[in-house]
Amino acid sequence: MTALFVDDRYRGAHGIGRYAREVLGRLDVPWRDLGLDGTPYAPLDAFRRVPGPGAADVVYSPGYGALLRAPRQVLTVHDLIQLQTAWPGRAKFLAYYNGPVRRVVRRAGVVLTVSETSAEAIRAWLRDDSVRVVNAGNGCSAAFTPDGPREAASDPYVLFVGNTRAHKNLDVVLRAAAVAPGIRVRTVVPAAEAAEVRRLAAARGVAERVEVTTGVDDARLAELYRGAVATVMPSLLEGFGLPALESVASGTPVIHWSGCRAVAEIVAGRGWAVSDAHDAHEWAAAMTEAARSSRTVAAPSDAYDWDRTARVVSETLSDVLG
Known part of the structure; x- marks a missing residue:
């Protein structure tokens, strides 16, 4: 039976870390932790052994860290900002995205992202209509509402x-x-x-x-x-x-x-x-x-919802699992 493994090394106090924490805790698809050590952003991480998954299994990563030795891996590529950094630093990102990341995405046939802006950029970068780019959106924690205590400050x-x-x-x-x-x-x-x-x-x-x-x-x-x-x-x-x-x-x-x-x-x-x-x-x-x-603004609609994002991710992974 096909199983889902997750590279659960992304959680942390940053954008991708928050995404990982919110989405992985809400996935409808049963999954197992790959149990990898180190950081998914290390230069040679793409080439490491991936023990656990069999040939028919699927690996999901809530970030862009490609694992070339995984059988099939679905990535969430949040953006392609690194491909627009200044030279010569951009060279290493071009090599990484045009090598391991593109290969993993094409092998999976699908890639997840978080906005239509990023989806358009990924389609242009991939140049491969056979790959489905899924905008799962992003969510917002229930803590962020206009109601509640506010920081007291003597100066604005x-x-x-x-x-x-x-x-x-x-x-x-x-x-x-x-x-x-x-x-x-x-x-x-x-x-x-x-x-x-x-x-x-x-x-x-x-x-x-x-x-x-x-x-x-x-x-x-x-x-x-x-x-x-x-x-x-x-x-x-x-x-x-x-x-x-x-x-x-x-x-x-x-x-x-x-x-x-x-x-x-x-x-x-x-x-x-x-x-x-x-x-x-x-x-x-x-x-x-x-x-x-001293302006206040109205909160956006419920379009930015972690439950919805996790549901789209779950549905996409279920399709890949077959």
């Missing part, structure tokens, strides 16, 4: 939730803070990046108005969203944009770059769209306007 603050990778574009927010002296910046980042955020803030002369938070659960994060005058999401590229969804679900508007399609789709007018991703003065003006307006 904007909230940044993300990391220090170049495409997240945190620097423009720090430069904006330098010309918007009445606004504080609260950041929620991985613990390993806290020191880097503090270094960047000091370099921009705003260290005293930038606070770094790590390791928060959903309830605490929701408090921070509710207390903010706006969430800032200056990303240049996103496959989905979960902080934008969590923010508007909490009633807090989002300041974002209009050219980032995935985020603009989620925000849908619930905030301020900045026309220039790198213009600190334009970002500062939006942050100041947010502080003056």
Whole structure:
């Protein structure tokens, strides 16, 4: 009998980690943990032995880590942002995606993703109409609602939730803070990046108005969203944009770059769209306007639902299992 194995190494305090935690806990299809060690993002992980699955079995990964020695593997490719990073760093991602990832996806005949923006990018990259690209969407934790406690702050603050990778574009927010002296910046980042955020803030002369938070659960994060005058999401590229969804679900508007399609789709007018991703003065003006307006926004419809996402993933895996 065909069995489903899951590469359960993705859970964590980040976008893919949250996706893995929410979806795997809701799968309708019985599954077994592959029991692999290490990280699925290690350069040579694609070539490791995969003990357990038989020739007819299926492996599911809630991330993009390809396992070439698995019989069949269904991936969730959240986005292709790594293929748009600067040279020469892009070269290693091109080799990985055009080699192990493309081979695994074509062998499975299906790949999952989280937004229509990412689905379009994956179809263009694959150039293979025989592969079905399934947009399973993304969900939003029940903790993110307008009702509930909010962070108390003596000064208005904007909230940044993300990391220090170049495409997240945190620097423009720090430069904006330098010309918007009445606004504080609260950041929620991985613990390993806290020191880097503090270094960047000091370099921009705003260290005293930038606070770094790590390791928060959903309830605490929701408090921070509710207390903010706006969430800032200056990303240049996103496959989905979960902080934008969590923010508007909490009633807090989002300041974002209009050219980032995935985020603009989620925000849908619930905030301020900045026309220039790198213009600190334009970002500062939006942050100041947010502080003056004390605006709240309506939560989106129930289209962003973890139960629905897990159901689509389950149905797709059931089809592959046969």
